[in-house]
Amino acid sequence: MELYSGHINKLIEELAALPGIGGKSAQRLAFYLINMPQDKVNRLASSILEAKANVRYCRECYTLTDQEICPVCANQNRNHRLIMVVENTRDMAAYEKTGKYEGVYHVLHGAISPMLGIGPGDIKLKELVNRLEGDVEEVIIATNSSLEGETTAMYISKLIKPVGIKVTRIASGVPVGGDLEYIDEVTLLRALEGRVEL
Amino acid sequence: MELYSGHINKLIEELAALPGIGGKSAQRLAFYLINMPQDKVNRLASSILEAKANVRYCRECYTLTDQEICPVCANQNRNHRLIMVVENTRDMAAYEKTGKYEGVYHVLHGAISPMLGIGPGDIKLKELVNRLEGDVEEVIIATNSSLEGETTAMYISKLIKPVGIKVTRIASGVPVGGDLEYIDEVTLLRALEGRVEL
Numbered sequence: 001m002e003l004y005s006g007h008i009n010k011l012i013e014e015l016a017a018l019p020g021i022g023g024k025s026a027q028r029l030a031f032y033l034i035n036m037p038q039d040k041v042n043r044l045a046s047s048i049l050e051a052k053a054n055v056r057y058c059r060e061c062y063t064l065t066d067q068e069i070c071p072v073c074a075n076q077n078r079n080h081r082l083i084m085v086v087e088n089t090r091d092m093a094a095y096e097k098t099g100k101y102e103g104v105y106h107v108l109h110g111a112i113s114p115m116l117g118i119g120p121g122d123i124k125l126k127e128l129v130n131r132l133e134g135d136v137e138e139v140i141i142a143t144n145s146s147l148e149g150e151t152t153a154m155y156i157s158k159l160i161k162p163v164g165i166k167v168t169r170i171a172s173g174v175p176v177g178g179d180l181e182y183i184d185e186v187t188l189l190r191a192l193e194g195r196v197e198l
Numbered sequence: 199m200e201l202y203s204g205h206i207n208k209l210i211e212e213l214a215a216l217p218g219i220g221g222k223s224a225q226r227l228a229f230y231l232i233n234m235p236q237d238k239v240n241r242l243a244s245s246i247l248e249a250k251a252n253v254r255y256c257r258e259c260y261t262l263t264d265q266e267i268c269p270v271c272a273n274q275n276r277n278h279r280l281i282m283v284v285e286n287t288r289d290m291a292a293y294e295k296t297g298k299y300e301g302v303y304h305v306l307h308g309a310i311s312p313m314l315g316i317g318p319g320d321i322k323l324k325e326l327v328n329r330l331e332g333d334v335e336e337v338i339i340a341t342n343s344s345l346e347g348e349t350t351a352m353y354i355s356k357l358i359k360p361v362g363i364k365v366t367r368i369a370s371g372v373p374v375g376g377d378l379e380y381i382d383e384v385t386l387l388r389a390l391e392g393r394v395e396l
Contacts, residue, residue, distance in 0.1 A: 003291040005264035011249040014242045019230050025218050027288055032217050033246055034253050034262060041250045044212045045243040048231055051209040052239045055232050064232060066203035090225055093201040 008034070060131075062124045063107045064089045072096070072104055079103045081137040085128060085156060087111050087144055095142065103140070106131065111148035112155055118148075120155060129159065138166040145172050206232070258329075260322045261305045262287045270294070270302055277301045279335040283326065283354060285309050285342055293340065301338070304329065309346035310353055316346075318353060327357065336364040343370050 082103030173191035280301030341347035371389035
């Protein structure tokens, strides 16, 4: 027999298809949603639909935003000759949180991954190259320190270097506050290779 | 500055208010939802609204269901003189999954918790007492083995015993497959108290 009735099962299925939500959490969430006051349920459903309907790519940097041009690109006090390339909007937000980066961004929306069949044409690389026709001094590659992120970084550097623009990669090493004992060997070797004189 | 634009922030806030979803997961989910195809987004939003709109209490046992009377209560092959009291619909589903319980249920939708200010009047207890006016042989209390669950079990047994109906409590002890070494002392003592002759 079915444990729950139709509408409950359907909701559980939809929720379980979201990332990071397993079967048990989906059940818990479903009953929480059903027991929520009607106005809160409406608000959640409309937030989902409105975000989907109104959020688009920034015309400049391709981050997800409500506006034609995102607040970072629209800010004339930032250095538009310095472009940091990130994999997604959340990574951009992570750097924005530091409050110290003065340049602008370019959001790829992914990384090259032969394993997942994601090639250079599937991420916003052509758009990056187009931006380089303007007045750009340096491109900082801040893709993740994963296999995909490194592959993408290599690809971009090979693509841009011939144009004559400076290309840099954010440092890889021991995280601040990190205990050497718990850090993997690859990171330890990276930290050694990237050592700087004091 | 705000890290994300309005609609994205609103969605993240709504998601982070759900149980078991922290700030980081809410961000991840929000971007996942925004990147999902439009038809899937619509389906998710309508599943939420439809579940909320169509799911109600079973007239008999107060479980959450699409129908006036849930499939368990509607099934005449089940023993309607045997009522298992559970805290919520998920607990009922857990017993249904065993496939061995022949009786019906009564769903309290909570447990007595002086800490959270939930009294006997806040859960479906009056409704349970009303059911006892019919032909009932035994009430099995299957509330959780937590402080709240035990308090509720005690309260119900004091309420029902004077009526002359048999009241039982599901056994508390070492879970099947459980390793004694990792089980808390209270459970170990319960298992000892509740030992049965072989």
